[in-house]
Amino acid sequence: MAARGQRSAKRRSGCFLVMFSGVKPDKRSKVKGITQLGSRSSSSSSHSSNSNTTRSNSSSGSGGSSSSSSNNKGGGCKSHSGSSSGSSSGSGSPPAGTPPHTQMASHESLNSESKSSSLNSKLGHESGGSPSPPKSACSSTSTTSTDHHHTNHQVSHVLTATSKMTVRDGSRTLRPDEPPLVPGEQLEGTAREVTYLCPYVGPKKGTLSVTNYRLIFRSPETDPPFELEVPLGVVSRIEKVGGANTSRGENSYGIEIFCKDIRNLRFAHKQNDSQYSMHLKRDMHISVFRRYRVRHNFAGYGASQTSEENHSRRMVTEKLLQYAFPASHKLPFFAFGYNEQYQERGWSVYEPIAELKRQGLPTESWRITRINEQYELCETYPAVWAVPAAASDNDLRNVAAFRSRGRIPVLSWIHPESQATITRCAQPLVGVSGKRSRDDEAYIQHIMDANAQSHKIFIMDARPSVNAVANKAKGGGYESEDAYQNAEVQFLDIHNIHVMRESLRKLQEVCYPHIDNSHWLSNLEATHWLDHIRCVLSGALRIADKVESHKTSVVVHCSDGWDRTAQLTALSMLMLDGYYRTIPGFAVLLEKEWLSFGHKFAQRVGHGDDRHQDADRSPVFLQFVDCVWQILKQFPHAFQFTEDMLITILDHLYSCLFGTFLYNSERERIEKEVKTKTVSLWSLILSNKADFENPLYSANTKHHVLFPRTSMRHLCLWDKYYCRWNPSMRQQEPVHIRYKELLHVKEQLEKHVDELRKELAARQTHDSPRVASAIV
């Protein structure tokens, strides 16, 4: 146990982080290699992020390629590190046997192996998916396939091995099939002779283990072993594959796991002939047999056999269901068992009062109120609000009665100079009869009056106007301009959660597992995903423009004010205020606009819930992060973080490793004591800030407003996220990685120059003429 504890301290979390690509320039090739292989990369726990890798580097340097295989045997060093970091322009993997460092320092000593393939190494290096070089190290592995993905795959495993070796040196050696666990994780079951049907590299036979946090698949077929780790939190549903009719062929019988992160995993079980015939004997009637089989597939394929082997299979599947859907099984989330220690305490990153003070509150016109301390006035709102000073507590109560679910207009952001504000709320309860509320009208007037610069206020209704009108039938609606003097209502045409969910489903069909090249663009367009992104972005842009350029306050709402409203306020704040573009600032933005104002993460994501068809699920937050990425792409200097942080956040949105995104509202989180019983995602991020830092960031952009371009042609699919499992998708190497490399080169060069200078100076004092002539 002590050993484990020590080990775990070294690790980060068990999550499938992206690898902070190119942490140090000379690691890049490694990262690249790993990226190639979509399938395994998925996986998980990046416990090894940076510092580990750094360590790794030195050891890999000495280790050389030959040691890699022995190392793998030693086993447990996993390197998920790489997981998905899709860096890699030249994503081709370096040839087998060449340790990454040799690759980079190509002029330096090449070992004999890499020399033999140095031509190819170049090839591989320069190009994606290179048809494989003759590979010396790899040829010994079992596969003979010449399919080039496959080769890449193998190749990347060599790399993986190299990084593995380093990740956990010093920790105890595990049995080959025993995965290293994160603190609080327990192995729950193991099934052998399972085949993972990778859509890219073909079937892999190996061992499937389930813990209370994730599933781990290891295949020793290749050297180093193929690994796949998936936190069970990403599982959306588990289905059986193959019935009596269809399961004749090899690998046609097993389970398919549908994940929330745009991929599906298929595992097949060996068809046992005796088992098969036994069924036949018992139930001669074929349709009965079919039904029987189907049921058993689900419970644990081939349960009729009593051998230990089959027993463990059934158990594994049961455990899988149990831990993938803890909420449905009345189990706690894994986050409550996870007890990693981090240097930084993420829960303290956001203090509502401190954030309001940062914005300059309280002012003459705005006050801070704790009227909702007990969550009585509005149970989905936070405890602390900033409201117009002119409105009394009683006014607030009256307004709450007129706003859907009591979500009254509350301050999100105030312009430091013009005092123009962004406030957010839910729709007014106008209804078919066109009800009015004097208090609500006065309240909006107070908000307008709080900004002396303008005699107008905009009410941005995120919905298409048709939907806003239709909501009247359900008692909702929108503000009539007759009732609200000086207010102008604008509709932003953003569709509802159901449309977004459908759009993402289509997107997944287009992206995973294979891409239809001949219709790629039109298929992409037909998903409308980017169209929706464009709408959200231009809506946020319009809000930012009103606040910045017109110095006019804006009230934002949709129906309930927790989906589209959160997207719009958070994005426009991101455009307006450079603080939110820093790492802690972004954490504050999410904590404030998304978490404290009650975006229903539990419902929208469906944490631990097996009702995969629940109509409340929707990728609203994903869409927001995508929008952030689009802005980041247009303004590479303006953000302190890189897209890796965004991917990490999204991965942990599903993983249930951290308490951050659990439950629907601040009130629920307090009730469940999330802050004391779980770890915050920000602990991970703030403790490893260096990994997420954008080297291109220039701090003076903090005072700038970003107005991104929102035409379709300037948006693009975030392939590093959506297509990350597909090794054939060439991801653009992010510019920040090249920048890091540049800085490294510069540093090297300066070091050499410095050495030379010193040497020169030293020699000159002794024997100058000779030295000078020698060097000149």
Added chain:
Amino acid sequence: MNSHRKGTPSARFTTYIDFEERPIDVPEETNVDEEKIEPHLLPGEIMIARANNVLKFAPLKANRTGISGTLFVTNFKVSFVTSLPVETKERDMHSRSLQNRFLGVHDVCLSEVDMVNQFSEDSAKKKRLLYNTQMPPRLSGLQLVLKSLRVINFSFKFTPTGEDIRVAQALLHHAFPTSIDHLFLSCGYAPSSPGIPDFCRPADWEHELQRTRCPNWRVSKHNEFFNLCASLPTVLVVPRDLLDAQLEQAAQHFQGTRPPVWCWGTPAGAALVRMAQISPSITDKQQENRMMGLVHRCHPMRLQPKIFDLDQILPSLKEIQISYIKLRELHTPDDPTQFWEQDRHYFSRLESSRWLSHVSKCLEVAQNAATAILHQNSSVILQDASGCDLSAVISSLVQLLLDPHVRTIRGFHCLIQKEWVALGHPFTKRLGHTRNQVEEQSPVWLLFLDCVYQVSLQHHTALEFTSEYLVALWHAAHCSLHSSFMFNSVSAKYSASDVLQRENPQQPIYLRPVWSWWAENKSIIENEQNGSDEEPLDCKTSAREAFLNVHYIQKLFKSLAISGAVRRISDPLSSAYHTWQHIDCLMGETRQLPYDPATPIVPLQLDGSLRLDTSLSNLRPWLNCFCAWLSEPAMLTLNDSESLLKDSSPASHHWSHIHEMYNTMKDLLSQNLTNGAAQ
């Protein structure tokens, strides 16, 4: 003005429909005596028509700002003269163009004009004007659609009657000449030597044979007077065993009497050969087979050559032109409404233009050919109808993929000079420089540049130049003063030059290759006209930085950063020395060509090919080129507020570090040198 905007914010969104009705937000010129305004004329340039009080509009500005000035048509350009400040976008584009030495910010070369549309008074619809169209009595405005996918609108609302028609007629007459020698091709200033071989002299080809060390081929001077083939240069490279007499006999059997020619090869003997199809009138394939047999025999290992029949596997010229027209439609909207309407379906429209799929096919074929040469060591014969269109694309791409020299700026210039200019890509026909050849138009050149763009995207550090430079090359192909991209062949260039000489016996005729830009330090025209006090040198620095790939230079520095390399830098035999010389040429203060033309070119070293991912999902639309002039119509009120962050390219960050590194190194070297001298 501000208050006006603020007062009626919503009004701005309503009035796009009628060109006439646009609220005109015109800054007035003050104290200018109209008659005194003159365009800047080059020697030999003649002013043909002028129109006063013309308004120039950037078409997609929601607030409809036009600027007023005087519009001139000369025999070289459409010139708009105003004293008002220039838009940043226009100035940026101008500073990064290869014709900024002789065209001002508001000038447009006549051969750049693709279409002229009129807005007349009685109808709101635009109508295309052809050179033979009957003019209406009065024009309310003109719209120029340029080949660089740019749209410029002029309004004649305040122009004295008659001047509008005169300008339009002059424009139509001179922008679409009947013959290439009617264009303004020479301007009296001798161009600087570009330092690039023109592949018209035997030495240039011999050099290329030596550089590639490709055995068994020889230089033939049999085409000395273009007697053999008009589309080839006077010198060509043919199999060693082929006698000149046989060459002449064989040539007759091919289209355009164009025999197969060698254009590149490897030391191992694989040659890259371009060949036209057999003439349709000839049924006998004997000569074709014979030539293939000769190519076969040239290979030291007698390997069978691979033949790529490009007419079969690549889109036809017609299809390329159709795609281009769709592309042009998609990128030249008239107003914001149309822009947003197109934008909604941008991806599917782009796909249905099939442009990217053409690019993908070209890359795929080039990749296959490169693989055949590199891995199977077999010669490759590229065959297309006339031997000078798609074979040029593929041949150039193959060399780009295989030959590291071609990925440098100098090598790329040589490549274009060799494959496109010397081997006779018919630029006049394909780019429609004259009015008679509408049927034969097809932007093969753009297709090639787009392919190179995709290569640069997939291999950030491989090319010495940026995609900005490729855009500049596309734009440069429409300026008549760049002789490189004006003619159908070398012989056509000579005869045009003869005609010009006969017409002006006193004046020297200078045809200026586009590469001269790199060697020129000063603009021919003064910058006085736009009232900008910009230093021309600064302008050049920024253009160089835009054209040079910072990541390529970074790669050079990286090889110096290896321990020990710095130490060897002053040893002329070391590679570090050459790397440093290379860097010094790129960044040094002389800032002439990217290389000193005197440095010998190193022999070809195949260091492996660039692998491309040619699937459509991995290609990107070339927005830098297609949307070069198309800025998103503003949805916002304040565009130029100081608090806004302009999306500056991350390259500037990189450049500042590269400069620091350069200075550190330079500093070190100069210290050593002075120390040495002092002793």
